[in-house]
Amino acid sequence: MLARVSSAPTFRRLPRAVREQQMLDAAVKVFSRRGFHAASMDEIAEDAGISKPMVYAYLGTKEELFVACLHREGTRMMHAIAGAAAPDLPADVRLWRGLRAFFGFVGAHRDGWAVLYRQARGEQPFAGELAAMRARLVEVVAGMLDHALRTEGRQVGETDLEVVAYALVGATESLADWLADHPEADPEKTATRMMNVAWQGAAQLLHGETWRPPAV
Amino acid sequence: MLARVSSAPTFRRLPRAVREQQMLDAAVKVFSRRGFHAASMDEIAEDAGISKPMVYAYLGTKEELFVACLHREGTRMMHAIAGAAAPDLPADVRLWRGLRAFFGFVGAHRDGWAVLYRQARGEQPFAGELAAMRARLVEVVAGMLDHALRTEGRQVGETDLEVVAYALVGATESLADWLADHPEADPEKTATRMMNVAWQGAAQLLHGETWRPPAV
Amino acid sequence: MLARVSSAPTFRRLPRAVREQQMLDAAVKVFSRRGFHAASMDEIAEDAGISKPMVYAYLGTKEELFVACLHREGTRMMHAIAGAAAPDLPADVRLWRGLRAFFGFVGAHRDGWAVLYRQARGEQPFAGELAAMRARLVEVVAGMLDHALRTEGRQVGETDLEVVAYALVGATESLADWLADHPEADPEKTATRMMNVAWQGAAQLLHGETWRPPAV
Amino acid sequence: MLARVSSAPTFRRLPRAVREQQMLDAAVKVFSRRGFHAASMDEIAEDAGISKPMVYAYLGTKEELFVACLHREGTRMMHAIAGAAAPDLPADVRLWRGLRAFFGFVGAHRDGWAVLYRQARGEQPFAGELAAMRARLVEVVAGMLDHALRTEGRQVGETDLEVVAYALVGATESLADWLADHPEADPEKTATRMMNVAWQGAAQLLHGETWRPPAV
DNA sequence: TATGAATGAGGCTTCATTCAT
DNA sequence: AATGAATGAAGCCTCATTCAT
Structure with a gap:
């Protein structure tokens, strides 16, 4: 069996501060494009390249997230x-x-x-x-x-x-x-x-x- | 939870124009109080003293209703x-x-x-x-x-x-x-x-x- | 084109009182079998032969539903x-x-x-x-x-x-x-x-x- | 939302037996206060002053943990x-x-x-x-x-x-x-x-x- | 040993909208 | 004309559990 080639630096497991900024970037983008209500946490998470629970863990509720963007x-x-x-x-x-x-x-x-x-x-x-x-x-x-x-x-x-x-x-x-x-x-x-x-x-x-x- | 309410003895069978004004009154009130998204068609219909299907029959979609108010x-x-x-x-x-x-x-x-x-x-x-x-x-x-x-x-x-x-x-x-x-x-x-x-x-x-x- | 044969009495559209009892029957059954937490509203609704929103409309929250059973x-x-x-x-x-x-x-x-x-x-x-x-x-x-x-x-x-x-x-x-x-x-x-x-x-x-x- | 907490200067590297008792103390407390389902592993771990993976490493699943308390x-x-x-x-x-x-x-x-x-x-x-x-x-x-x-x-x-x-x-x-x-x-x-x-x-x-x- | 980072899965709840009477 | 009954679809949020360091 061939050795598994270590994948290129996919940048998983980033420190919290970095991820928070990524999330906020995505959130600003999505909120702007769709509006607060039409924006979905799913889309924000996906756009940030991370799973939804992380967004909740770091930045809280949808409302809190919006406030954080603001x-x-x-x-x-x-x-x-x-x-x-x-x-x-x-x-x-x-x-x-x-x-x-x-x-x-x-x-x-x-x-x-x-x-x-x-x-x-x-x-x-x-x-x-x-x-x-x-x-x-x-x-x-x-x-x-x-x-x-x-x-x-x-x-x-x-x-x-x-x-x-x-x-x-x-x-x-x-x-x-x-x-x-x-x-x-x-x-x-x-x-x-x-x-x-x-x-x-x-x-x-x-x-x-x-x-x-x-x-x- | 939908409470079981005894229907009020309101005047049925009003002419369409009157009903429409009642609905718009209710809609303006509810949209103002709650905002577009938080407002529910249920509340509007109830506030207008009429059933939901009537609202749809007369004034169309929620969006159309809001536009009508505007x-x-x-x-x-x-x-x-x-x-x-x-x-x-x-x-x-x-x-x-x-x-x-x-x-x-x-x-x-x-x-x-x-x-x-x-x-x-x-x-x-x-x-x-x-x-x-x-x-x-x-x-x-x-x-x-x-x-x-x-x-x-x-x-x-x-x-x-x-x-x-x-x-x-x-x-x-x-x-x-x-x-x-x-x-x-x-x-x-x-x-x-x-x-x-x-x-x-x-x-x-x-x-x-x-x-x-x-x-x- | 053949006339659509009226389907046998499938008993859709039952009056509220009946449906409420059906729901309570199902809820008692499921809550008993699974316990309050493990019971899912999905299963209760399905067991009652009705869609979830009806359960919420008639009997409210999961907690309220349990209380109603009790x-x-x-x-x-x-x-x-x-x-x-x-x-x-x-x-x-x-x-x-x-x-x-x-x-x-x-x-x-x-x-x-x-x-x-x-x-x-x-x-x-x-x-x-x-x-x-x-x-x-x-x-x-x-x-x-x-x-x-x-x-x-x-x-x-x-x-x-x-x-x-x-x-x-x-x-x-x-x-x-x-x-x-x-x-x-x-x-x-x-x-x-x-x-x-x-x-x-x-x-x-x-x-x-x-x-x-x-x-x- | 996971608050950013500066880790408390607790004593690290305690012997396993001690750690287990700390965890059980915390678990009993949290389970009692919240009930089995409402209790979260997060709260238990935090209350024990330890990270979640340690709880899993020492005492296993949530159910197993509860049984251990019992x-x-x-x-x-x-x-x-x-x-x-x-x-x-x-x-x-x-x-x-x-x-x-x-x-x-x-x-x-x-x-x-x-x-x-x-x-x-x-x-x-x-x-x-x-x-x-x-x-x-x-x-x-x-x-x-x-x-x-x-x-x-x-x-x-x-x-x-x-x-x-x-x-x-x-x-x-x-x-x-x-x-x-x-x-x-x-x-x-x-x-x-x-x-x-x-x-x-x-x-x-x-x-x-x-x-x-x-x-x- | 010890932990911050990460997620799959699933549950509750709500709502706009329509059907059948 | 009018309505009670009904639902598909979707969204927020949480949690037990594990990985990689």
Whole structure:
């Protein structure tokens, strides 16, 4: 009987950290392609090249897995932004760099982050995770606006600030969606457009030029 | 477990149109509360006080039912807006009235429209339906901007227009979400805030004050 | 083309009440044969000649199904006993008739009740249901003892009564197990034996002949 | 989800006998708390502070492990009883001491033996093991009764003896259950009560006072 | 000796959808 | 017109058990 030739390095039995990343890669891919509900744990496991029980052992429930995806991708995005927009720069520069980094990230992960994020908005169980992420963003943006306002010697109610920040974040998310749907679009150009809308609008507010509803 | 329920003495043999509205009411309610996937045809039928086969006979598949909901609620909203913002008014007045009507509608259907809409964004099968609705909105907004621009003797590339309109619509949707989540918030005030962001930003654009990325 | 001959009465589409009994019959059979855990819903459904979803629709979870079995069989047994031991008879006659009815029932359902009951004692989720049933029995027995004692002009502490009743019930259950495992054994004879142990022991107690631990 | 735990700095490389006892301790604990099926090898291994393959290497299959638990605890109990009830004592003294030792043991291992035993009664695979243990007990009790009968110059059929012994053992088990469920109860008092029921009842039988079913 | 990595198999449960009355 | 009865299909999750280091 011929000796069994040792098979080429098939890379079985990898350490946990590696497998976890493989799983998350697969999960992001499948969740993005199919959506949370239509995605099946079977497909994710198969795509990760591993058996289902391992996915459960390492990353838990389908929901927990989705949250883990959100977490990893969200953290990556946050890092990309934070690395670009240092807190000691002037507000407009920070905003611009932040936006550019954001759209750059989204553009580079067109089938990862943006789609994932879009899925999450509609599914109740992820409200918490998402709210936290968006809250961090809103807070940052509101902080920038507030800082700029104070520099101009002005001040605005907290709710006003929050709502405006919310609108800006919403507009940005909306453009991110748009970008994800238009593979040929240029992230930087999109960032510029958003900057135009955002900054010009905000600039007016900063200068006290408030629009008021006409007397009906 | 299917409980044995004594059938309620409801009115049988209603005309089809009435029954359909009852079903849609129930469907909107259940879809909003549970989300598309978590909603079950059983619950919808029960909530409508009717048997499942009737739902299928009248409104088809679960997906078709959801689309029907989207359709009815979307149409109602469009009517509300269109009725408020006559096309012969000046752009700013139209925008204001449109926004006010929109947020008024969302505020009045906090658990209907906004939630439904949010659900739909994440589910692939409804991309088409939603894209159509948003496209109509974007088109209207872009038209308003374009009209105003031309009045000023200026003109902007089509993509630019679309993207800005997209941003405005996105910001508005975002605030609609916020409104849906804050039952105590005042729709009119929210509309005012949105108007501030939108109009001030747009106004700058209209006057040619474009922000440009700094030379890196 | 030949007309399709109407198939012989295959008895599809039976009313709910009938199907429920069929399911319970199958469930009792399978649970008894395999034990709660080893029993599979698949086998139960197949044995009942129906699809699994119907079982869930009518009788709920596996646990709920088991409880339903316990309930039905327990109730039947209680009826058998109650019908035999009228409350206006003297205590010894009641006890005798009750025991005879009990062992008769167990003997007639050797693969139903006794086995089911035995399964239930070990599984945590059914503690409640079982405790309730046994409590009813213990209460009845204790009542009989108490009644007899009072007739003799004597009285015993409540805990004493409960514990003695518990012991009698335990002995009875034990013999029921024995009977279930010995298909050839005669229920009536077993009842007589149990009566001997129980009544003679109780009789002594009734006459105040208490055993006391010797001085160590 | 398998949490990433830094391995505790336990003592490695213990002698086999020690490790086995650790495992059995853990197994008894987990089986008692969860029941045979709900107990997982994972939890047992973790509770024993050891990896799963070791459990399999030392004690085999889950079933074998359970049997090993039953064995160890049962043997301990038997020793406790045997040590207390020397075979050369009079029957009543033996019975009393045996019962006292038994309930003392159960009381001292409320969450070990009694619960384990209760689990085992319902699970088919352990019928054999349990039957053996109970048979030994029944035999001992029957022997005592027989011995006492012969002392009185009387004799009873073997089945009669077995059944009566079975009833006594059943009553005792039942009270053991009761004791396990009532942490505040006093084992010695429980033993006294059982002795009353058992001995009084048996005593009558020994004296030939047999109860007979009335001619119906 | 000791363990982290890995999986085959199988069970429970749910749901959209349709049939027969 | 209307519904109770019925199911095929599929998904999540868990677990006992073993391999390779």
